[in-house]
Each structure stands twice: as C-alpha cells, then as structure tokens.
Amino acid sequence: MNPIDEYVELETRRQFFGRIVGGLGLAALGSLNMGSMVKRDLETDPMKALARGVLGTTHFPAKAKRGIYLFMSGAPSQMDMFDYKPKMREMFDQDLPESIINGQRLTTMTSYQNRFPVAPSIYDFQQYGQSGAWVSELLPFTSQMVDDIAIIKSMWTEAINHDPAITYIQTGNQIPGRPSLGAWLSYGLGSMNDNLPTFVVLNSTWTGRKDAQALYSRLWGSGPLPSEHQGVAFRTHGDPVLYLSNPNGVSQQLRRKMLDGVNAMNEKIYQDFGDPETHARISQYEMAFRMQKSVPELTDLSDEPESTFELYGPDSKVPGTFAYNCLMARRMAEKGVRFSQIFHRGWDQHANLPKDLPNQCKDIDQASYALVTDLKRRGMLDDTLVIWGGEFGRTIYCQGELTQTNYGRDHHPRCYTMWMAGAGVKGGVVHGETDDFSYNITKDPVHIRDLNATILNRFGIDHERLNYQHQGLDLKLTGVEKARVINPVLA
DSSP, X not given: OOHHHHHHXXXXXXXXXXXXXXXXXXXXXXXXXXXXXXXXXXXXXXXXXXXHOTTSSOSSXXXXXEEEEEEETTOOOGGGXXXXXXXXXXXXXXXXXXXXXXXXXXXXXXXXXXXXXXXXXXXXXXXXTTTTEEEETTOTTGGGGGGGEEXXXXXXXXXXXXXXXXXXXXXXXXXXXXXXXXXXXXXXXXXXXXXXXXXXXXXEOOSSOSSOXXXXXXXXXXXXXXXXXXXXXXXXXXXXXXXXXXXXXXXXXXXXXXXXXXXXXXXXXHHHHOOHHHHHHHHHHHXXXXXXXXXXXXXXXXXXXXXXXXXXXXXXXXXXXHHHHHHHHHHHHHTTOXXXXXXXXXXOOSSOHHHHHHHHHHHHHHHHHHHHHHXXXXXXXXXXXXXXXXXXXXXXXXXXXXXXXXXXXXXXXSOEEEEEESTTBOTTEEEOEXXXXXXXXXXXXXXXXXXXXXXXHHTTOOTTTOOEEETTEEEOTTOSSOOOOOGGGBO
C-alpha cells in the first residue's frame, strides 16, 4: 500500500478535513472522486487496520499461513554437515589451489596465513532418502527426514563478516535499520490471532563455542515500518516477556483502569496530531494486557503428553534450550502466531571444530527433526514453512594449526547450505552443486535475495510488490537488485 493511503486510512475525520484547509488537504480532497478513500476514512476502525495487514489479500494463493525460521548464528560448516567432499581426504594438508581461491576476499583472520592447507571433514557421510542426499553422522535425526526437506547447497552472499551478513539475510541490506523478514510479513499480512504477537523471537542456549557473536534486537526490528510489526522477544528466565506481570500491589482491575487512562491520553494526542504511530502504541499496550493471560497459557507445557517430550528430546523440558524453543514454536503456530524465529548461537568454529561442532549439532538435530515431524503429524506442515540455516558458510582450508584430529574454519560467503520444509516445498530435493572443495558454486546458485523472495512467495506475496516508501527510497526485503523465486524446490 502507498504510505499516503495508509496514513489517510488511519486519520480521523477531524484531522482529514482539517488538512483540506492546506495545500496537502486539497490534494487529498481530489482523491475523493475515487470514493474508496472516504469510505475507508469514515468506516474503518483504525485499530482493526493495524491488525489486518496492508495487502488486504495476498497477491496469489498462499501456501504458508505460518513460518518458523531456525537460524544458526555463526555459520554452520557445510562440508562437515551436508556438502560431502570425499576427494578432500586425498588432499589433506595440501595447499588449496590459487585457481580455486581466484582472488576471493578473505577475512583478516586468515589473510595473513602463509598457506591455506586443505582440512577434510573427519566425519562420515551416508546417503539417505529417495534423493540420496548425503548427510553427516553428526545429524542422525536430520538424516531421517531428508524426504521432507529441500536441501539447498548453493546459497551465497557478498557479506563476509557476521554482523553485516546476519543483518543482510534478515533485512535485505547489510546496513542496519531496515525491516526484518518477520516485520515485513506482519506488515503485509497482519495478525492471525488477537492475544499473541504476530512475530515472536526465541533466543536459545547453546553448548558449542561459548564466545558467540552478539545478536541485536534490530535483527527482528521493524525499521521505518510501524513499530507494532517488530518481533517480540521471549525470555528464558522470569517473565517470558518483560513487564508481563503486574507490579506488587497492582491488581488486574487497577492495571485495566491505568491502561484505559493511558489510552485516553494517547487518543487525545492522536486527535491533535494524527500520527498513526500513536495508534500503534495503543495497540501494543492492549496486546500486552491480553498477553498477561495468553502467554502463561502458552508456556504451560503441562498439557503436552510425555510422547511429545520424547520426540523433541530431554532438553525440551528445559526452558531456553533449542529443543524447548522448537516445541514452543509449534505451540505458537497452533495458536496463530504468524512467524517465529529461533536463534541458536555458537556456530563460529574458527578453531577446535571437532570439539565444538558435535555439541552444536546435538543441540539442534533431534529438535529440528521433531519440529518438522510434529507439524506433519498434526497436519500443519502443509501450511507452515520451516527454514533452517545461517548467514554464510565456512572454508575448506584450515584456520590456524591443522592436525589429523583438529582444525578450524574461517568465514566463507561463496557457498553454503540451508534447508526448507513445508508449505509447498518439495521434499527429497537437493538443489545446487559446489566444486570438490565446497568453495565455489558450480550449478544453480541461490543468493540470499532469492531465498527471501521464495519465503515471501510461500506466503502468497510477490516480493516486488510488498514495499514501503521511506526517505525517498522504495524499500523492499529483496532490495533493488534482481531476485528470483527458487522454483525447482517448490511443488
């Protein structure tokens, strides 16, 4: 929707006709010939307008109603998990050919090295499923669901350091300040429920490398979009959401009375200034009040049978673990949360990869499998999109000292692996190929813009038509460069 139309839609009649006195009002008055704007202005409840999404309806029939994004912050090592490269065992400790590096930009963490010795994966791989997908021994549960997922081995990005790369894949731009994927979905499609946020973020504990990259709230922020579209981060300890409980001495009735008073003041401010952000503030206060009942019900797992915990693993009973968060994401999907994102940190294995990577994989393997399996059993996978992956990949050459049993890997943006499931994604597909070194893409490259275009496509959104004008820019999740939907992985 054009932001001028959106602004007028949220204006009161008093503000609207007051502006007619000025030149801007005269321009707006001219649009009354179309009839529809006045109807919206006179008949639309602005609070309902905040919840329904600017698109009103999708651009084409949607396959996904909900999405769950499993984000591995720090960059999982693709050649130790999915991208099997058996020839590398013959090249142990040999220098990576310059023809393969081919002038690629390196990080300052390895650019000083005198040599770049090949470090083959020490893990065994086997083929699974009808597709014959190769999966590492580190992922015994994931290997059981390859016929339900589409593995994309040819992801790539231009960003080579963590913060720009994570910002890029989350918002479509390496520079902070743009709306995140979840915020775009909230803005475009609106809410599916009255009592929980449209976009929820869950940060997980991890057992790999303890020194992990920071995650900033702007990664699930709304940028210049109205603030109610930003993600709501649930916490591990205390109230799941900050200030959810009433302070000591404040009853629910008193909280309601206080909120009514604040809303009345905000409504007066809106009448005076006509700022749609004021209605966003009222909407958030009301949502917070309703969440005082809905969130405790959501986080009370006493209604889950023991078989559920057996499926997700013992960690699913421990708040804050990845397994617990996957179970929470399924519960939120059932209750109408449109988009949830689970962050799992600690994947940045510059050294001691054989020590840390198995722990990381153990954290996420059974839970990821359980989430897809649980959704499938409940008949929800058909309209729930699940995405798994990180911000970039890792190098075949070793960072630091290489031995037969230990190695580290640097950042590598030129190829890495992600997977998707549900919402019309073809199961049992392996898309894209890389060279023998898992260093360059040899077939079917997929840029992160293409990934985001495909995610929007599953929700019935044309990525070129969901935009927001801000400071002279026509903002889109996929930016200004060409992006394409990854049709070969779609049914």
